[in-house]
Amino acid sequence: MNLAFRTATEGESDKPRLPGSLHLHRRLSQWLELRADGTVLVKPGKVELGQGILTALTQIVAEELDVDPSRIVLLPATTGESPDEAVTSGSLSVQECGMALRYAAAAARGICLMVVAQASGVPVEAIRIADGRFLGPDGTELGSYAALAGRGLLEVEAPPDAKPKPAAERRLAGSSLPRIDLPAKVFGQTRLIHDLRLPGMRHARVLHPPRLGARLEELQEGPLPPGVILVRDGSFLAVVASEEALAEAALARIARRARWSAMPPLPADTAAWLRDAAGEDSVVAERGEPSAAPTLVREFVRPYLQHASVGLCCAVAQWHDQGLTVYSHTQGPYNLRADLAKALQLEPERIRVIHMEGAGCYGHNGADDVALDAALAARALPGVPVRMLWTRAQELADAPASPAMWVRIEATTDAAGRLTHWRSRVHSNGHSGRPGRGAVPTLLSAPLIPGGRPIPPAINPPLAAGGGIERNAVPLYDVPNLHVAMRRVTEMPIRTSALRGLGALMHVWAIESVMDELAERAGMDPLAYRLAHLSDARARAVLETAAAMAGWSGRGPGLGLGLARYKNSGAWCAVIARIEAEERVRARELWLCADVGEVINPDGTLNQLEGGALHAVSIALHEALRHDGERVLTDSWAAYPVLRFPDVPRVNARLIPRPEEPPLGAGEASMGPTIAAIAGAIHSALGVRPCRLPFTPENL
Amino acid sequence: MTAFTLNGRGVTARSDPDWPLLHVLRGEFGLNTPRYGCGEEACGACHVLVDGRSVPSCTLPLSAVAGREVTTLEGLGSPEAPHPLQTALLEEQAGQCGFCLSGIIVTAAAFLRDNPQPEEAALRAALAPHLCRCHAHQRILRAIMKVAA
Numbered sequence: 001m002n003l004a005f006r007t008a009t010e011g012e013s014d015k016p017r018l019p020g021s022l023h024l025h026r027r028l029s030q031w032l033e034l035r036a037d038g039t040v041l042v043k044p045g046k047v048e049l050g051q052g053i054l055t056a057l058t059q060i061v062a063e064e065l066d067v068d069p070s071r072i073v074l075l076p077a078t079t080g081e082s083p084d085e086a087v088t089s090g091s092l093s094v095q096e097c098g099m100a101l102r103y104a105a106a107a108a109r110g111i112c113l114m115v116v117a118q119a120s121g122v123p124v125e126a127i128r129i130a131d132g133r134f135l136g137p138d139g140t141e142l143g144s145y146a147a148l149a150g151r152g153l154l155e156v157e158a159p160p161d162a163k164p165k166p167a168a169e170r171r172l173a174g175s176s177l178p179r180i181d182l183p184a185k186v187f188g189q190t191r192l193i194h195d196l197r198l199p200g201m202r203h204a205r206v207l208h209p210p211r212l213g214a215r216l217e218e219l220q221e222g223p224l225p226p227g228v229i230l231v232r233d234g235s236f237l238a239v240v241a242s243e244e245a246l247a248e249a250a251l252a253r254i255a256r257r258a259r260w261s262a263m264p265p266l267p268a269d270t271a272a273w274l275r276d277a278a279g280e281d282s283v284v285a286e287r288g289e290p291s292a293a294p295t296l297v298r299e300f301v302r303p304y305l306q307h308a309s310v311g312l313c314c315a316v317a318q319w320h321d322q323g324l325t326v327y328s329h330t331q332g333p334y335n336l337r338a339d340l341a342k343a344l345q346l347e348p349e350r351i352r353v354i355h356m357e358g359a360g361c362y363g364h365n366g367a368d369d370v371a372l373d374a375a376l377a378a379r380a381l382p383g384v385p386v387r388m389l390w391t392r393a394q395e396l397a398d399a400p401a402s403p404a405m406w407v408r409i410e411a412t413t414d415a416a417g418r419l420t421h422w423r424s425r426v427h428s429n430g431h432s433g434r435p436g437r438g439a440v441p442t443l444l445s446a447p448l449i450p451g452g453r454p455i456p457p458a459i460n461p462p463l464a465a466g467g468g469i470e471r472n473a474v475p476l477y478d479v480p481n482l483h484v485a486m487r488r489v490t491e492m493p494i495r496t497s498a499l500r501g502l503g504a505l506m507h508v509w510a511i512e513s514v515m516d517e518l519a520e521r522a523g524m525d526p527l528a529y530r531l532a533h534l535s536d537a538r539a540r541a542v543l544e545t546a547a548a549m550a551g552w553s554g555r556g557p558g559l560g561l562g563l564a565r566y567k568n569s570g571a572w573c574a575v576i577a578r579i580e581a582e583e584r585v586r587a588r589e590l591w592l593c594a595d596v597g598e599v600i601n602p603d604g605t606l607n608q609l610e611g612g613a614l615h616a617v618s619i620a621l622h623e624a625l626r627h628d629g630e631r632v633l634t635d636s637w638a639a640y641p642v643l644r645f646p647d648v649p650r651v652n653a654r655l656i657p658r659p660e661e662p663p664l665g666a667g668e669a670s671m672g673p674t675i676a677a678i679a680g681a682i683h684s685a686l687g688v689r690p691c692r693l694p695f696t697p698e699n700l
Numbered sequence: 701m702t703a704f705t706l707n708g709r710g711v712t713a714r715s716d717p718d719w720p721l722l723h724v725l726r727g728e729f730g731l732n733t734p735r736y737g738c739g740e741e742a743c744g745a746c747h748v749l750v751d752g753r754s755v756p757s758c759t760l761p762l763s764a765v766a767g768r769e770v771t772t773l774e775g776l777g778s779p780e781a782p783h784p785l786q787t788a789l790l791e792e793q794a795g796q797c798g799f800c801l802s803g804i805i806v807t808a809a810a811f812l813r814d815n816p817q818p819e820e821a822a823l824r825a826a827l828a829p830h831l832c833r834c835h836a837h838q839r840i841l842r843a844i845m846k847v848a849a
Contacts, residue, residue, distance in 0.1 A: 050797025050834050178793060185798025186786045187779050188733035188772075192799065195732040243727055245719040248739075310737050310745060310833040311799045359737075360797035360834040392738040603793055607836065611796060614835035637742035637831070645827040648837040 016160045021045060022100035025083035028154035031104040032061070034112075038132060038146040040067060043075045045085025046097040047331060048181060050360040051667050052604040053093045055180045059600055060098050063172040064105035064164055066129035067145065069180070077355040079337045079348075087332035087434060089363070089498060090466055091570055091665025094600055098663065102173075107162035111153050116143040167598070167659040174659060176603035181357070193314050193329050193356035198385040201316065203244045204377040205251035206370075206388060207237040208398045208444065210631050211263040212495050213454060220257035224250045231380040235448035238377040240386055251391070265629040266493050271301040271692075274406035274427045279489040284463065284470040288481030292421040294410035296517060300510040302693040304625035305402040305499055306640055311359020312395050313366035317374035318385040323350025324378075328371045329358025335436025336368045342439075343372055343446040344379075362615065363499035366390060366399035368435050369444035376445060397635035398444060401625050402499030403429035403458070403489075405469070405506045409514050412481075417522025419533055421481040424473060424510075426503065429489050430458030431468030433497035444495070457492040461502070466567035472504035472672060475511045476565050477533035494625070494632070500615065501671040506693075508564040508672025509679055513689060516560070516680050526561060526680065527552055538572050539565060541656055542593045546574035549652055550591035558588075560680020562673035571596040571669035575613060577649075577677035581685045584697055587617045587649040587678055592670050594653070597661035608666040610651045616674035618643035624694055704765045707775030717763035722746045724762045725772060733773035733802035737831070744830030747803035748772045754807040756829075773802040776809055784847045785809055792843035796834030804830045808844045818848055 017023060025031070025045075033041040042061050048054045054074050062069040075082060085097055109129070116134045117124045120142040127134050127142060134143045167174075184191040209216070216235035224230060224239065228250040231238040237258060239250035267273035316327040323346060330336040333353040341348040358367060374388035390398070405428040412421035433442045433455070440446075440453045447454050460468040467473070470486045519529030527547050534540050543563050546552075550559065558581070563574045573594040580586050590613050599605050622641050626633045634640040653670075679690045682700065692699040702713045706729060715724045720739075725731045725748070734757050737745030741756040748757045749771040750764075777783030785805045788794075795801050804827060811818065811826040823844055832840065 050799075052796065176793075178790065179795075182790060182793065182795055182798065183779065185795060186789050186801055186805075187777070187782070188731070188774055188802055189779075190732060192732075192797075194735065197730065243715070243719075243723065244736075245716065245723040245727070248723075308833060310743055310831045311797070312736060357797070359799035362833070389736070392740060392743075607793060607796065607839065610838060611835040614837060615833075618835070636740060637738055638740075642831065642833070643835070643837075645824045645830065645837055645841070646821075648824070648835075648841075651838050 018158055019103045020096040020098070020100035021083060021085045022103055022158055026157040028104050028108055028156055028158055030083045031101055032108050032154055034145045034149040034154065036146055036149040038144070039071050039073045040065060040145065041073050041075055042101065043082045044097045044101065045077050045083040046088045046093040047077045047355045048357050049088060049331065051608060052179050052601065055177055055604060056094055056600040057098055057101055058180055059173045059175070059177050060102045061105045063170055064102055065109050065132065065145065067132040069172065069177060071132060077333050079333050079351070079353045084334040087335055089331055091566065091667045091669065094663040094665060098600065102164045103162055104158055106164040107158045108154055110162055112145060112148050115148060115153060119143065173600050176601055179604065191357055193316070193327055193358050194311065196316055196327055196356060198316065198318070201385040201387055202240050202242060202381065203247040204238050204240045204374065204386050204388040205247045205391070206373040206377065207251060207254055207258060208394055209235065209260050209448070214260040214263050216258060217261050218259040219254065222253060222257055224253060229380065230254065231377050233376055234450045234452065236376050236445050238373065240377055240381060266627050268629060270303060270404045271406050274404060274489060277427065277489040277491055279427065279487040281485065281487050284484040284486050285474045286483050290481065290483045291423060292412040292481070294423070295413045296411045296514060298409050298514055298691065300407045300506065300513070300691050302405050302506050304404045304494055305619060305623050306396050306625050306634060307362055307365035307399055307499055308396060308640060308642060309359045309361060309365055312392065313370035313390040313399065314358060314388065315371040315374035316385055316387045317371070317378040319378055319382045324375055325352045325354065326371050326375060327354050327356050329356060329361065329367045330371060331361065331364065331367065332434065332436060335434060336371055339368070339435030339441040339443050339446070340372060340375060343441040343443055343449070343452070344375060363402065364400055364434050364497035366395060366444070369399065372443040372445050376449065393635035396640055397632040400433050400495045400497035403431060403496040405503065407506055407510045409510055411514050411518060413518055413522065417518065417524065419477065419479040419518065422475060422479045423483045425485045426469055426473055426507070427487045427489055428469040428503065429492050429496040430460040431496065431498050431502045432461050433458040433495060455495060457490045458496045460488050466569065468498070468502045471502045471567055472507040472564055474568055476536060476539055476563065476568070477515065477530065478535050479533070500612070501668045504564065504566060504668065504672045505616070505619065505675055508562060509675045512562045512676035513679050516683060517689060530563060536565070538595050539563060542572045542595050543574040545593040545654060545656065546576050546591050549593065549654060550576035552576060558681050558685040560677045560682070560684055562676025562680065564672045566669040571664040571666055573609070573669040573673050575670060575673035575677040577674065577681045579678060579681040579685055581682065585621055585682055585695055586647055587621065589650045590674060591652045593656065594666065594669055595656040595658060596666045596669065597658050597664040599655055599657060600663060602655060605655060605666045606653045609653050609670045612668055612670040613651055613674045614643060614648060616671040617649060617678065620675045620678045620693065620695055622694055702762050702766050704767060705769040707771055713762055715762055718761050720758055721760045721762050721765055722757040725757060731772050731774055735799055735802060744803040744807065745800055747806045749806055749810060752810060754810040773805055776805065783809065785844065788843040788847045789840070792839050792846065794836055794839035794843040796836050800830060800832045804840060812844070812848055816848065820845060
């Protein structure tokens with residue numbers, strides 16, 4: 001099942017290993033273009049999701065080329081023009097795209113230096129580069145990137161011997177360059193897809209079936225607002241109007257006139273369903289003797305979670321003689337193109353997907369789905385650009401959900417309380433329903449059109465890519481005997497896919513809760529108990545730093561801690577939480593320390609870690625998809641409450657600098673530890689160990 | 701036809717007076733910053749000032765602003781003449797995707813006008829209608845408090 005999964009950096013190449021995505025896209029001109037006006041065009045395959053990646057990439061390239069960052073121009077990821085870097089996900093963009101660009105820029109610099117040296121007779125070692133100008137020992141300008149533009153110097157494969165600057169020589173990479181995209185956002189200049197206005201553009205709304213798999217049985221006839229066009233293609237229904245207000249009014253009318261086929265009820269008790277549901281079983285990790293009589297057996301459950309972006313999914317599609325152009329806030333333009341091609345039965349080369357930024361994206365939401373909705377609506381009006389926008393109810397209820405999960409842990413300790421055996425089992429639907437990875441499209445409306453096939457159950461990213469269901473299921477702690485198993489549930493009553501952190505949110509909380517309880521049984525402090533089982537030096541460093549920041553040793557009630565290394569291969573993060581519990585639990589303050597290896601932009605990294613931690617507070621205390629067996633009920637902000645300003649805890653965040661180490665990503669690392677820390681703090685304050693998310697009064 | 705003042709300029713809207721002000725501002729007047737997040741007054745993204753008060757524009761009919769003053773973020777500041785809140789948000793790098801910011805700035809501007817020396821708790825309460833799902837809250841609060849100081 002997982003063979004369909006591909007990260008940006010894996011793939012067949014018998015050539016020498018090059019960093020990140022450069023390994024697969026080896027030609028320098030795929031990444032960089034020197035331009036006669038003195039700017040440098042950079043072509044990343046990764047996309048801006050609000051996480052600040054474009055700023056980090058700008059810093060990396062400007063550093064290696066020795067140009068001012070203002071000279072860097074970034075091409076939004078576009079199929080046919082940008083390298084295919086698969087999906088912007090998994091906190092991997094600096095590793096895959098950033099490291100490719102660092103190496104490519106170093107190679108470009110080397111080539112240009114060589115050419116200038118040969119032309120001027122000045123040896124390479126005697127030339128320095130100042131903001132793109134090549135200067136001789138006496139300050140004479142010998143050439144420039146601008147003057148070398150248009151000569152095809154970058155039409156070569158990256159050489160195996162390019163030399164990016166050593167860490168000690170970096171000035172720009174490692175500094176907190178202000179976000180390059182933020183001014184436009186603060187002043188409301190057109191940057192977001194919602195603001196794209198093409199000549200003659202029309203506004204569309206779509207009517208989705210109330211449940212995955214339902215078919216349109218009847219659409220009663222009736223008038224629509226003047227000028228509104230109804231698009232019906234099998235069970236796909238949309239309305240197209242000249243103005244947004246008309247499209248909305250028309251949608252409300254057809255929603256009342258449509259009758260859909262009945263569907264079997266959704267599982268009433270998620271935990272019971274997951275425990276017994278059929279699926280594919282596999283062993284995640286195994287070492288030592290498999291079993292012993294457990295000292296402690298605990299089960300944990302979390303609900304389906306919703307992405308709940310503050311913006312609405314949006315796409316603009318236009319059919320023309322050559323095919324189809326789609327503007328999209330997708331995380332993977334090529335992946336989207338692949339599924340659009342399958343669904344529309346069009347050659348991929350006839351589809352052009354152009355990335356435009358959307359509202360914040362925390363995983364695979366409806367960004368891809370709405371692109372097909374736009375394309376299907378626009379197909380009825382050849383030549384006309386059609387802007388499709390989802391409604392708030394669709395954004396919450398129709399985008400893929402993050403799967404509910406059930407975990408059981410059995411831990412065994414020796415007489416001294418030391419861990420000897422760890423055995424765990426997790427059941428969940430797959431965490432990836434992304435497009436472009438299988439024979440059947442996964443886009444929401446694909447099954448609705450004639451010839452469409454049902455959306456297959458979500459797959460699971462393999463452990464090599466961080467895993468999905470099993471992400472962080474293997475504890476970071478020293479335990480000689482271990483057995484971790486998983487089941488990918490193959491019945492998918494609610495469509496699932498990736499949400500920030502994937503399975504890590506669940507496992508880090510579950511593991512840390514068991515560690516807390518074992519510490520209590522051993523009569524040890526939770527911090528000391530962890531340190532006694534922790535030989536990973538970088539893990540110890542973040543944990544001890546966070547503990548010192550929070551004043552853990554002199555702590556009162558209401559403090560808890562959580563620790564993880566994201567994906568067991570990414571960034572280390574420790575979080576300490578202080579909560580107050582009255583009629584409900586409120587997080588009051590967080591202290592977090594992270595080690596993300598090399599940091600390209602410290603302030604941007606802290607922004608990501610703070611944002612991830614607060615997102616986790618929202619998940620820990622507020623968020624859960626609810627349904628009544630028939631349909632998802634959490635389709636409004638009133639029904640799906642999230643963290644708001646009055647309840648936001650103070651966050652104190654610190655990085656451990658490791659400029660010589662590879663960068664590891666920061667977008668997701670703080671989430672699992674934050675949920676774990678809040679759970680520990682709840683036990684400290686109330687004496688209750690939460691076993692069901694979210695930690696609301698009903699679940700405690 | 702609905703006559704009102706938009707960002708200091710007298711305008712006459714030809715849109716249907718029953719349409720939500722948000723769609724008229726974004727559609728007929730081509731403004732970007734009033735943002736469509738929910739259409740149910742629950743996320744704060746569409747806030748504008750009507751006679752100086754921060755209100756959601758997603759359900760307010762156009763007819764309700766006849767003869768009144770409507771100010772969007774575009775009317776508060778520009779790159780050439782930024783509002784102090786815009787300057788502070790940039791200094792504090794207070795944002796990620798930016799979608800929520802226009803509504804937040806509009807509300808903060810009205811709040812600071814009425815509460816020049818606020819407690820942070822009062823600011824938090826004033827911003828309760830506004831969601832930020834990138835969770836840049838702490839930076840946003842810091843930037844706004846900086847302007848107050």
